[in-house]
Amino acid sequence: MNIEQVGVVGAGQMGSGIAQVCAAAGLQVILFDLNLQALERGVAAISASLQRLVSKDKLSQAELDETLAKVSLSTDLSDLGQADIVIEAASENEQIKQSIFRQLDEVCKPVAILATNTSSISITRLAAVTNRPGQVIGMHFMNPVPMMKLVEVIRALQTDDEVFRAVSTLAERAGKTPVDIKDAPGFVANRILLPMINEGIFCLHEGLASSEEIDTVMKLGMSHPMGPLALADLIGLDTCLSIMEVLYDSFKDPKYRPCPLLVQMVDAGYLGRKSGRGFYHYE
Incomplete structure (x- = not known):
């Protein structure tokens, strides 16, 4: 499974951080939120985070510009249709997440992976509301995403091994350390x-x-x-x-x-x- 285009649902603190590290890794990112104001705040947060790295000589201005150029914005969920993976980073509410996963299952291409950044909710139950349960997985980043190295990679009961390997590779490409976690309330962290x-x-x-x-x-x-x-x-x-x-x-x-x-x-x-x-x- 080759991942080159990443969709991120939710432009809040976690979603914008996930978008930043994926774009910095050279991936094309589509950042989705329900309204333009949330997206503008998300991009402002990414820009400010990258600017701090420039001020500390950890990033060049050219690299900052290149990273921002890889992030596109959308208020239309169907724009995520060609993403290789979509990472959901919405509110920590199971009903909201299930609704998002049902919609993503309809608009995303059949081979796309659907991941969730949930902090505690059952990945198995989220997978069960889709027609692709084997392609659903947990990808729990830590806050603040650009700074923290850990990603808990949580297999649903239904998750295919190939999907787990692809997501672990994606985490490593984004500069993170993936840890294999079983699906249980709260996971480990x-x-x-x-x-x-x-x-x-x-x-x-x-x-x-x-x-x-x-x-x-x-x-x-x-x-x-x-x-x-x-x-x-x-x-x-x-x-x-x-x-x-x-x-x-x-x-x-x-x-x-x-x-x-x-x-x-x-x-x-x-x-x-x-x-x-x-x-x-x-x-």
Whole structure:
């Protein structure tokens, strides 16, 4: 399977990052979103990320221009019809993702791979809503995509071995390290990370320490580059809650119960960096 053209669904933080690393690897990228404003924000984020590399002498201006030239924009899903692979990076909501996969199954060429950047949702269930379940796979990039080396490559129960090999090769071409993961709630990264973040929120909820103090404990005591509450703000508290709900609903184990404070903050619209307020305030 030769992959040269990549479609990306969703121009948010993850989608724009995926588009950037694929374009930087020399692949043609079609970035899709429902509205032009979202696409413009996505391209602005890619440009700013590349410009930071130029300022650090890690990229030339010519390479920046070449990378941006490989990214085309679309608000018409049918424009992804000739892509060799489409990577979905929409909201962490199973119903939304299933709807997208049904539509992609209709518009994409028969041999195209359909991948999802989901953080926790069953790849097997997403594959089952298509007529090409063997060509569906999880491709979970870490945030921020241009910086983080890991990609969890998650096989659905139905995924063909050839598809797994093609996606692993694509991840390596994009400068990432693919890790073979079985399809299970939260996979590996978020199965470990999100309960830790949730416990940090419980510490705040119970008044053990302030946000800054909790994060300082984890940074200085455990050598984490970022504390759990600052990391939750970066991920997005709505995404954190969605992942915890998947874990809790899947395992029916109270250790995965989302902290009530996390639920409250999402209800209030305090979603972290993207909303300007989470456990910290942002300009």
